[in-house]
Amino acid sequence: MDPDGTIRYFLAILTDLSERERLLEALRHTEQIRLVGQLAGGLLHEIRNPLIGIGSLADHMGQSRELPETLRRQASLITREARRIDELLESHLSQLRPRSFDLSEISLDELIRDAQSLLSETFKKRQVTVRITHAGEVPPVEGARGPLQQVFLNLAMNALDAMSSGGGSLEIHLSREDRPAGEGVSVCLKDTGPGISPALLKRINEPFFTHGKAKGVGLGLTICRDIVDRHRGHLLIDSPGEGGVRATVWLPLRQEQESP
Numbered sequence: 001m002d003p004d005g006t007i008r009y010f011l012a013i014l015t016d017l018s019e020r021e022r023l024l025e026a027l028r029h030t031e032q033i034r035l036v037g038q039l040a041g042g043l044l045h046e047i048r049n050p051l052i053g054i055g056s057l058a059d060h061m062g063q064s065r066e067l068p069e070t071l072r073r074q075a076s077l078i079t080r081e082a083r084r085i086d087e088l089l090e091s092h093l094s095q096l097r098p099r100s101f102d103l104s105e106i107s108l109d110e111l112i113r114d115a116q117s118l119l120s121e122t123f124k125k126r127q128v129t130v131r132i133t134h135a136g137e138v139p140p141v142e143g144a145r146g147p148l149q150q151v152f153l154n155l156a157m158n159a160l161d162a163m164s165s166g167g168g169s170l171e172i173h174l175s176r177e178d179r180p181a182g183e184g185v186s187v188c189l190k191d192t193g194p195g196i197s198p199a200l201l202k203r204i205n206e207p208f209f210t211h212g213k214a215k216g217v218g219l220g221l222t223i224c225r226d227i228v229d230r231h232r233g234h235l236l237i238d239s240p241g242e243g244g245v246r247a248t249v250w251l252p253l254r255q256e257q258e259s260p
């Protein structure tokens, strides 16, 4: 600063906050999925404790000679039903345990054509036309077939729901695309529905966020994101100015081995 108070130089420290925001958002999202799983797991686990108590008491009553035959039979019935609930809870708990993917070489083009055939009747009924295009040769990716199929089905279902009145078109474009994360393939699904407003777009990653649907659960995109993340890929949903929604799935060509 000059003696007369004029500022000649100044030092500015600029930090790009958008990357940090993105990381925070990703962390928040992972946390939300973990919490939903934990909540469900905790609930199932806690229900089993009183259930075991009920089952063993009923079992004891079922074998008691002091009780009349009809009551003993009813008590045995309670034992059997308690066991059935226990088996149900056990199978749900084992599904909540994170399992590793069964990886194989997958042609995304084939996977998308399979999804198209699975939904063909619904597309016809809702007067939605589908067009699949490629930018040159698209190599196969290493991934889990079932879960990846689920991703494209969920995204296509969302597009269908958005175009349920008056029809429309769904464009699916596949291209080879390398990103800083590695070599990969990008699949872009673009619909001609009403799109999503910026305010709602901000909430799209929240589990159970659903809007404008009678039967929406709000888990479709959460599941998609989880599957794509577990493939070390990226999922981006945006609603460009020209209308509709664009869902872009990027998947790396290879899945690296977890470091030990």
Ligand SMILES: Nc1ncnc2c1ncn2[C@@H]1O[C@H](COP(=O)(O)OP(=O)(O)OP(=O)(O)O)[C@@H](O)[C@H]1O
Binding pocket: 154, 158, 159, 162, 191, 193, 194, 195, 196, 204, 209, 210, 211, 212, 213, 215, 216, 217, 218, 219, 220, 221, 222, 244, 245
């Ligand atoms: N292609 C799209 N066009 C317009 N809105 C969309 C589109 N895709 C998603 N949305 C909006 O995002 C919300 C969340 O989508 P998501 O798939 O997670 O849940 P859902 O479709 O409501 O229910 P679910 O998939 O669990 O049956 C939708 O309710 C909808 O409002």
Ligand SMILES: [Mg+2]
Binding pocket: 154, 157, 158, 219, 220, 221
């Ligand atoms: Mg959905």
